[in-house]
Amino acid sequence: MSTAISLRNVVKTFGPTRALDGLDLEIATGEVHGYLGPNGSGKSVTIRTLLGLLRHDSGEVRLLGGDPWRDAVALHNRLAYVPGDVSLWPNLSGGEIIDYFARLRGDVDKARRDELIERFELDPRKKAGTYSKGNRQKVALVVALSSNAELLLLDEPTAGLDPLMETVFQEYILALAKQGRTVMLSSHILAEVEKLCDRVTIIRHGRTVQTGTLDDLRTTTRTAVTVSTDRKVEGFETTSGVHAVRTQGGSLRFEVDNDALGEAMSRLAGFGIRALVSQPPTLEALFLREYGDDLDEVDQTR
Amino acid sequence: MTTLLSEPTFVSGIRSVPSRRRPLAGFAHLFWFMVRRDRLRAPVWMASIIGLIAASTASVVNMFETPAELQEYATLARADAAVKAFAGPGYGLDDPTLGAVVMNEILVYTLIVVALMCVFLLIRHTRAEEETDRAELVRAAGVGRLATMAAACVWVGIINVVVATGLTLSLLAFGLPVTGTLAYGSVTCAIGMVFIGVAAAAAQIASSARAATAASGATLGVFFVMRAVGDLGTGWVTWLSPLGWAQSVRAFADERWWVLVPLVLGAAAFTAVAVALSTRRDLGAGFFKQRPGPADGSDHLATPLAMAFRLQRTSLIAWTIGLAMLGFFFGIVADQAEAMLENEAIADFFARAGAGTPTEMFLATTVLMVALTASGYTVSTVLRLRTDEMAVRAEPVLAMPVGRATWLMSYLTVSAVGTIVVMVVTGLAIGIGSAAQLGDGGQILAVLAAALAMVPALLVLAALTVALIGIRPKWAPLAWAGVVISAVSGLLAETLSLPQSIRNMSPFEHVPAMPAASFELVPIALLVLVAIGLTFGGLAAITRRDIG
Numbered sequence: 056m057s058t059a060i061s062l063r064n065v066v067k068t069f070g071p072t073r074a075l076d077g078l079d080l081e082i083a084t085g086e087v088h089g090y091l092g093p094n095g096s097g098k099s100v101t102i103r104t105l106l107g108l109l110r111h112d113s114g115e116v117r118l119l120g121g122d123p124w125r126d127a128v129a130l131h132n133r134l135a136y137v138p139g140d141v142s143l144w145p146n147l148s149g150g151e152i153i154d155y156f157a158r159l160r161g162d163v164d165k166a167r168r169d170e171l172i173e174r175f176e177l178d179p180r181k182k183a184g185t186y187s188k189g190n191r192q193k194v195a196l197v198v199a200l201s202s203n204a205e206l207l208l209l210d211e212p213t214a215g216l217d218p219l220m221e222t223v224f225q226e227y228i229l230a231l232a233k234q235g236r237t238v239m240l241s242s243h244i245l246a247e248v249e250k251l252c253d254r255v256t257i258i259r260h261g262r263t264v265q266t267g268t269l270d271d272l273r274t275t276t277r278t279a280v281t282v283s284t285d286r287k288v289e290g291f292e293t294t295s296g297v298h299a300v301r302t303q304g305g306s307l308r309f310e311v312d313n314d315a316l317g318e319a320m321s322r323l324a325g326f327g328i329r330a331l332v333s334q335p336p337t338l339e340a341l342f343l344r345e346y347g348d349d350l351d352e353v354d355q356t357r
Numbered sequence: 358m359t360t361l362l363s364e365p366t367f368v369s370g371i372r373s374v375p376s377r378r379r380p381l382a383g384f385a386h387l388f389w390f391m392v393r394r395d396r397l398r399a400p401v402w403m404a405s406i407i408g409l410i411a412a413s414t415a416s417v418v419n420m421f422e423t424p425a426e427l428q429e430y431a432t433l434a435r436a437d438a439a440v441k442a443f444a445g446p447g448y449g450l451d452d453p454t455l456g457a458v459v460m461n462e463i464l465v466y467t468l469i470v471v472a473l474m475c476v477f478l479l480i481r482h483t484r485a486e487e488e489t490d491r492a493e494l495v496r497a498a499g500v501g502r503l504a505t506m507a508a509a510c511v512w513v514g515i516i517n518v519v520v521a522t523g524l525t526l527s528l529l530a531f532g533l534p535v536t537g538t539l540a541y542g543s544v545t546c547a548i549g550m551v552f553i554g555v556a557a558a559a560a561q562i563a564s565s566a567r568a569a570t571a572a573s574g575a576t577l578g579v580f581f582v583m584r585a586v587g588d589l590g591t592g593w594v595t596w597l598s599p600l601g602w603a604q605s606v607r608a609f610a611d612e613r614w615w616v617l618v619p620l621v622l623g624a625a626a627f628t629a630v631a632v633a634l635s636t637r638r639d640l641g642a643g644f645f646k647q648r649p650g651p652a653d654g655s656d657h658l659a660t661p662l663a664m665a666f667r668l669q670r671t672s673l674i675a676w677t678i679g680l681a682m683l684g685f686f687f688g689i690v691a692d693q694a695e696a697m698l699e700n701e702a703i704a705d706f707f708a709r710a711g712a713g714t715p716t717e718m719f720l721a722t723t724v725l726m727v728a729l730t731a732s733g734y735t736v737s738t739v740l741r742l743r744t745d746e747m748a749v750r751a752e753p754v755l756a757m758p759v760g761r762a763t764w765l766m767s768y769l770t771v772s773a774v775g776t777i778v779v780m781v782v783t784g785l786a787i788g789i790g791s792a793a794q795l796g797d798g799g800q801i802l803a804v805l806a807a808a809l810a811m812v813p814a815l816l817v818l819a820a821l822t823v824a825l826i827g828i829r830p831k832w833a834p835l836a837w838a839g840v841v842i843s844a845v846s847g848l849l850a851e852t853l854s855l856p857q858s859i860r861n862m863s864p865f866e867h868v869p870a871m872p873a874a875s876f877e878l879v880p881i882a883l884l885v886l887v888a889i890g891l892t893f894g895g896l897a898a899i900t901r902r903d904i905g
Contacts, residue, residue: 106756108904128760136756142749144668145488145565148650151658158659159757180649184488184565195753208756 058117059084059206059237060105065114067100067261074100075111076261082239082254087232089248089255090241093346097261098241099139102210105239106136119206132160135199139211139241141191145184149194152183156198167201174223188215200227206237213244225250245338257345264345269338276336276344277310280319285327294322306330380636383500387508391482399516402474407523410467411530412849417462418455418531427453434461442585442686449610456537456609459528464541468603469577471520471545472552475513476573479556482509485566506560506635510553510628517549537609544603547620551599552577554627561634571675599623661759661767669738669768673775676734680727680779681786687723688790688804691716713873716795720804721870723787728811728865729847731779732840735815738772739822743833746826752905761899765823769892772819777812784808800872807871813884814864818843820891827895829902 060082067075074097082088092098103109105118107127116123121130143152153172157163172179175193183191192215199207213221221244228238228251242248248255249269256266265272277298283306291307292300296315301308311319313336392399421427431453434440441447444465449457483506486492495505525542529535556573563569580598587595588604595601599620606616657663713721742765745751755764787808788801822836843863845853850860860866864887867880 103752103905106752108752108755110901110903127755128758131756131758134756136753138749138753140749141753144750147667148652150652151650151654154654155658155664156753156757158654158656159661159754159759161659161758178649179652182650 057084058082059086059119060088060239061115061117062101062104063115065101065104065111065116067097067104067109067111074261075104075114077114078258078261079263080256080258081266082237084237085232085235086253087228087238087240087251089252090239090258091243091248091255091342092258096259098258099210100261101258102136102208102239102241105208106131106134133204134206134208135202135204137192137195137199137207137209137212139214141188141195143183143186143191143194145182147183148180149177149183149186149190150179152194153179153197153201157201160202160204162202162204164201164203168197171197171201171227175220189217189220192216193220196224200231204236206239207231208239210241211243212240213242213247221247245342249338257342259346272341273336274313276341277312278316278336279308279310279334281306281308281332282323282328283307283330284323285329288323288326291322294319380501380503381507383495383498383504384508387495387500387504388512391508391512394482395478395512395516398478402478403516403520403523406467406470406474406520407527409470410463410524411527412853413463413466414459414528414531416849416851417459421455421458424453427455427458430458440690441588445584445604446588448604448607454534454609456533459531459533460537460541460609464544464604464608465581465600467524467541467545468548468600469581471517471549472577473574474520475517475549475552476556476559476570476577478513478516479509479553480560480566480569480573482512483557484560484563484569488566502636503632506557506631510557513553514550517553518546521546521549534609536612540606540608540612540614543617544606544608544620547617547624548599548603550624551620551627554624554631557631558627558634561631561638661754661764662770665741665767665771669741669771669775672734672738673771673778676731676775677779677782680731680783683730684723684727684783684787685790687727688720688787688792689794691719691723691787691791691800692794713870716791717803717873718870720787720791720800721807721873724784724804724807724811725847725865725868725870727783727787727808728780728815729840729844731776731783731811732815732818732843734779735772735776735819736822736836736840738775739768739819739826740833740836742768742823742826743830746830746905749905755904761904762896765827765896765899769819769823773816776815776819777809780808780812780815781805803872806876810868810871810876810881811865813881813888814843814868816888817864817884817891820888820895823895824891824898825895827898827902 058081060080062078062080065075065078066073076097078097078101080090080101090098090101100109104111104116105123107123107125107130110124119130119133123130143149147155150172153168154163157168175197177190177193177197181190183194186194192212196212199209199212213224216224225247228240232238232251238251240248240251252269254266254268255272257264257272265275281303288307291297291309294315295318296312297319298310298312299308309319421430431447431450434444435447435450440461444461447457447461450461486495486505492505521542524545525538528538528541552573555576556569559569559572559576560566563572580600583598584595584601584604587593587598587601595605602616602620602623605613606620607613658667742751745754751764755761784805784807785801788804791804792798792800818836818839821839822833825833825836842859843865846855846860846863847865849855864884867884869875869877869880
């Protein structure tokens with residue numbers, strides 16, 4: 056499988072701020088890759104570096120086999136970009152702007168454009184200055200989704216879309232994925248990520264903290280367990296991999312790292328298990344854990 | 358559990374005083390915030406206007422030293438329709454004092470710059486804010502419906518009073534009589550207030566900040582034309598224009614103070630209209646609905662260059678018409694040059710034009726003035742690059758297969774081509790105007806050539822702007838320094854006795870003063886080379902920096 060995007064140990068600084076601090080990222084051709092991280096973690100900086108708009112200080116960046124800084128124009132023929140905050144020329148109509156961008160690429164598919172405009176319920180005759188945030192976003196989406204680009208760089212593309220439009224967006228991304236196109240999707244909408252992405256990368260402070268399939272990520276996190284036993288459980292807190300132990304209404308609740316689950320169960324077996332409920336980690340829990348600065352803090356707020 | 362929020366103190370229910378009845382809530386906060394935002398801009402406006410008018414006054418005061426010279430000027434000015442159209446009916450010129458002559462030279466000019474200042478600043482704090490999402494955040498806070506406009510009116514009003522006071526003091530410093538000077542200061546201040554009202558009303562009616570500025574500017578233009586028509590003979594028309602009222606106060610010519618009353622009433626009326634409209638209007642909307650645009654883009658709109666032309670079309674047409682009209686008027690007066698240049702001091706002013714006939718020298722100076730004004734178009738057009746980059750509109754374009762050089766060159770090309778169009782049309786207008794008056798069609802081509810000779814100097818300013826944008830967009834507004842240096846050294850060099858080294862910084866200093874002087878290839882070629890060099894510098898720099 057070939058690689059569409061690869062960043063190795065990439066550093067980008069703005070004065071004293073290290074926006075990317077040794078970032079590693081690998082996106083295979085044909086995959087839909089979720090790119091996640093808290094606000095200010097460097098997601099947009101990564102995408103803008105991949106577009107050749109920003110020049111990284113050190114490390115290696117490859118995009119579709121080229122150097123995004125040096126080969127920007129040639130590479131842009133093959134990719135489409137949707138920014139998170141779309142700013143348009145207020146006195147042009149949406150239709151004019153969509154066609155302008157399509158012609159810049161020389162990639163005009165009128166039928167597809169009209170279909171997308173209709174599906175997204177966009178009025179192309181309205182002046183861009185009167186569009187809401189969601190409608191400006193739709194303009195950028197119509198441009199990107201009607202193109203024949205082999206790679207789509209989407210930076211929070213659905214921020215501002217209503218749930219109905221969000222569904223339309225997902226439908227198109229799945230269709231593109233079926234055609235073997237590569238999508239890099241930066242998003243905060245976990246349901247969207249869960250539905251669309253083959254693999255995800257989570258970054259924080261300009262560094263990759265997790266990467267893999269969602270199943271992979273789930274196994275690295277904790278399961279919540281509620282258990283009732285014959286005898287009072289004692290000294291369980293000291294078991295390695297067990298967190299947030301507390302007693303509630305005669306039953307014991309705790310969280311346990313997935314790789315320590317077996318050990319914890321055998322300890323509990325000695326007290327005579329009467330009932331046991333285990334909940335696999337939710338995606339929210341996963342992200343809260345990875346996004347949060349301090350794990351205990353996360354435990355407390357839950 | 359930790360407490361997420363401290364215990365809130367709710368304001369009980371819908372307060373006894375609904376916001377409808379507290380339209381000025383938040384006034385003080387907004388006011389001080391405007392002061393903070395303008396901490397650099399306001400002093401620059403004040404200093405520029407006071408400095409400019411003081412320098413003009415100085416040159417007039419220096420030009421006319423004897424009663425004979427004043428009489429000579431008065432005779433000329435009263436006989437000349439074009440002077441009347443520009444300067445007014447010439448109150449007090451039948452028995453000319455220095456004050457009356459100074460008024461004839463600077464009053465209209467002062468009123469125009471002060472009016473423009475008030476318009477720009479007021480729109481900046483009202484309509485332009487609404488185009489960002491900031492105004493919404495502000496209005497969502499405990500801010501009354503009228504608070505923003507009121508704070509803007511008061512703040513710009515204060516700036517206006519400071520400028521008027523500064524102008525009054527500077528005229529007093531030249532030793533002009535106190536009464537006349539006070540009348541001049543009062544009418545200046547009153548016109549500022551009128552245009553604060555005009556801009557506030559335009560901000561309600563127009564559908565964008567640009568449209569509001571344009572509408573206010575057009576109002577100023579209409580007022581100017583009305584008083585010009587009135588001063589040329591149809592006297593009653595003058596009374597339809599606040600600028601006409603301002604002149605009718607007759608500063609330095611047996612003042613008629615009561616005319617200040619309609620001026621103040623006019624200011625109040627415009628402001629009242631603005632207030633009435635603003636309580637009826639949606640935030641961000643104008644009174645005129647925007648017409649829908651085409652559903653499809655034109656086939657031609659396929660490159661950044663085509664887009665830049667599309668976006669700058671209206672601006673180019675407006676500049677061309679405005680400058681051509683100005684040029685035509687100057688062309689018509691050219692035949693008066695002979696008589697004017699009998700005055701030695703005026704002759705000195707035109708001396709830079711070299712050794713032509715008085716008419717030729719006058720035409721050369723006219724072409725220079727027009728070119729200096731056109732530099733506003735040249736530079737502001739290139740600066741749209743910066744606006745686009747700051748508004749993150751450049752980013753999606755550069756994410757397309759569009760090179761940075763292509764993007765940079767798009768607006769530079771529009772600026773260069775537009776500059777040529779403006780100068781050709783204006784050159785023809787000056788030429789036709791003077792030819793009509795002199796009955797000499799040969800002037801047309803000579804003036805056109807003179808106007809074209811100015812183009813390389815304008816291109817140097819455009820290329821300077823491109824170079825600054827290439828290096829760092831934040832620095833780009835420094836390009837205006839180039840315009841200011843050019844204007845000062847072109848128009849005020851003699852008055853301020855600027856050293857040659859400073860004059861040489863202006864690209865216009867190196868353009869032969871055609872048609873009074875003859876064409877010289879070397880300086881023109883050098884200017885073209887400098888422009889090309891700066892452009893390449895900008896192109897090289899832009900490929901090395903981050904975008905956004």
